[in-house]
Amino acid sequence: MARLPAGALMQRAAAGLAAACADALPRVYGSRVTLLTGSGDNGADTLYAGARLARRGASVTAVLLAPDRTHPEALKTLLRAGGTTATATDAAPLLQHADLVLDGIVGIGGKGGLRPEATHLAGLLAASPATVVAVDLPSGIEPDTGEVHGTAVRADLTITFGTHKPGLLIDPARAYAGSVRLIDIGLAATLPHTPALESLQHADIAALLPRPTGESDKYRRGVVGIAAGSTRYPGAAVLAVAGALRGGAGAVRYVGAATDAVLARFPETLISHTGPKKAGRVQAWVAGPGAADDPAPVAEALATDVPVLLDADGLRLADRDTVRTRKAPTLLTPHAGEAAALLGISREEVEAARLTAVRELARRYDATVLLKGSTTLIAAPDPDTPVRVNATGTPWLATAGSGDVLSGLAGSLLAAGLSPLDAASAAAYLHGLAGRYAADGAPTSAHDVAEAIPRAWRDITT
Ligand SMILES: NC(=O)C1=CN([C@@H]2O[C@H](COP(=O)(O)OP(=O)(O)OC[C@H]3O[C@@H](n4cnc5c(N)ncnc54)[C@H](OP(=O)(O)O)[C@@H]3O)[C@@H](O)[C@H]2O)[C@@H](O)CC1
Numbered sequence: 001m002a003r004l005p006a007g008a009l010m011q012r013a014a015a016g017l018a019a020a021c022a023d024a025l026p027r028v029y030g031s032r033v034t035l036l037t038g039s040g041d042n043g044a045d046t047l048y049a050g051a052r053l054a055r056r057g058a059s060v061t062a063v064l065l066a067p068d069r070t071h072p073e074a075l076k077t078l079l080r081a082g083g084t085t086a087t088a089t090d091a092a093p094l095l096q097h098a099d100l101v102l103d104g105i106v107g108i109g110g111k112g113g114l115r116p117e118a119t120h121l122a123g124l125l126a127a128s129p130a131t132v133v134a135v136d137l138p139s140g141i142e143p144d145t146g147e148v149h150g151t152a153v154r155a156d157l158t159i160t161f162g163t164h165k166p167g168l169l170i171d172p173a174r175a176y177a178g179s180v181r182l183i184d185i186g187l188a189a190t191l192p193h194t195p196a197l198e199s200l201q202h203a204d205i206a207a208l209l210p211r212p213t214g215e216s217d218k219y220r221r222g223v224v225g226i227a228a229g230s231t232r233y234p235g236a237a238v239l240a241v242a243g244a245l246r247g248g249a250g251a252v253r254y255v256g257a258a259t260d261a262v263l264a265r266f267p268e269t270l271i272s273h274t275g276p277k278k279a280g281r282v283q284a285w286v287a288g289p290g291a292a293d294d295p296a297p298v299a300e301a302l303a304t305d306v307p308v309l310l311d312a313d314g315l316r317l318a319d320r321d322t323v324r325t326r327k328a329p330t331l332l333t334p335h336a337g338e339a340a341a342l343l344g345i346s347r348e349e350v351e352a353a354r355l356t357a358v359r360e361l362a363r364r365y366d367a368t369v370l371l372k373g374s375t376t377l378i379a380a381p382d383p384d385t386p387v388r389v390n391a392t393g394t395p396w397l398a399t400a401g402s403g404d405v406l407s408g409l410a411g412s413l414l415a416a417g418l419s420p421l422d423a424a425s426a427a428a429y430l431h432g433l434a435g436r437y438a439a440d441g442a443p444t445s446a447h448d449v450a451e452a453i454p455r456a457w458r459d460i461t462t
């Protein structure tokens, strides 16, 4: 910022914001625009963008939350462009009759939920038919965590400046943002080298996925062991194997009580009639899906010196000290309910603060943790490693057994040699994309998700 003339970043932000607002309106000339303007720089961005729209013939009114502390230059610019001001007491009709409302109450400077006056405005806005554009982020969300304390603005579109904020990517706050558009204001050089949160994209995942070479054989590609299923839940074993067969390992070895079901569906599976301890060499174990109440296979897998993925019943049956103290890496893949049990808090508390929960689990268990749900987050045990957020999922994945497919897939990538963080990230990405392809706007099943994995893989790598 020191190298730029004063206000340059704000002008870039306002220019991008005004252009995005113009795109969101059928036409700018004659449209009615209401600005909700707080006393900080977020309000100032909003006033400058409002001035640009006013110069193009929009009728612009700024509702000032703190009239005596509004950014003076920005306010002057709006008034000179023909805009007008109002106080919060006059806001109701302005919000009701607007075509477009810009939410500039607070941006990254807002903490701890909206104050009463702003809460009142957010309530009026929720009842307005106008298109709502959040400036930088929807006011009231916690920018750094994705938590929402009390009321927040619900936007149709969020125009964010310089970089995505964690709150725009993590539920529950993410759901308030609508679609998110990033405006480059030339901040790249000043951003931290190690972000708090990363969201991998196609090319990042393509670089991680294993590919066989001329020298490959099935053992060199990795063998993944699946210790899953029970007489009560044979399907979990079938689905974990279904995911594992599409994850890049050269072979899948199964141990457990669902041998017949697994072989009937996947004759290519190697079967061992012992526990993981004597099952023969594998490069990674998946333990727990549908395991019911037998702790022995889980304990045997944890006693090996290869990476272990624990899911579902495995998370409950595992000895916690063993997880913490084992030398080889461990990957835990809980949903919010399982995470809550591991942390000794409620499911609601996990869902309200996913970033905190995933970091705390990784720290407490000295393991990599993939927290499933509407937002999938992955944290490494080292607190300085950026947490990863997966962007490909779809709520259609909330179908029984889709988590079993994910655990097989991630285990297969572990066996192929990816680190737990990369295996979990690549698996979540492929699984999310496969879920979209399988669903394509209609209900789908876990088995269809598994069958769509190769299409997702091809899409990423070609
Ligand atoms: N940094 C950059 O490079 C760039 C930053 N840019 C922009 O600046 C924004 C950050 O601006 P900022 O730092 O002035 O803070 P901001 O978000 O306006 O909030 C602080 C104000 O809100 C108030 N307030 C606080 N909490 C509240 C609550 N719960 N409920 C209600 N009010 C609350 C608080 O009042 P006070 O505590 O003083 O009474 C204070 O006046 C950023 O999001 C982006 O839009 C761009 O121009 C591009 C370059």
Ligand SMILES: Nc1ncnc2c1ncn2[C@@H]1O[C@H](COP(=O)(O)OP(=O)(O)O)[C@@H](O)[C@H]1O
Binding pocket: 312, 335, 371, 372, 373, 374, 375, 376, 393, 394, 395, 396, 397, 398, 399, 400, 401, 402, 403, 404, 405, 406, 431
């Ligand atoms: N609302 C949602 N939006 C996106 N993905 C979801 C949602 N709900 C669940 N999922 C995903 O669906 C899968 C469900 O896994 P899990 O809860 O373990 O189900 P199961 O135990 O039936 O296999 C996970 O990958 C999870 O991230």
Ligand SMILES: [K+]
Binding pocket: 042, 103, 104, 105, 106, 107, 134, 135, 136, 137, 138, 139
């Ligand atoms: K805002």
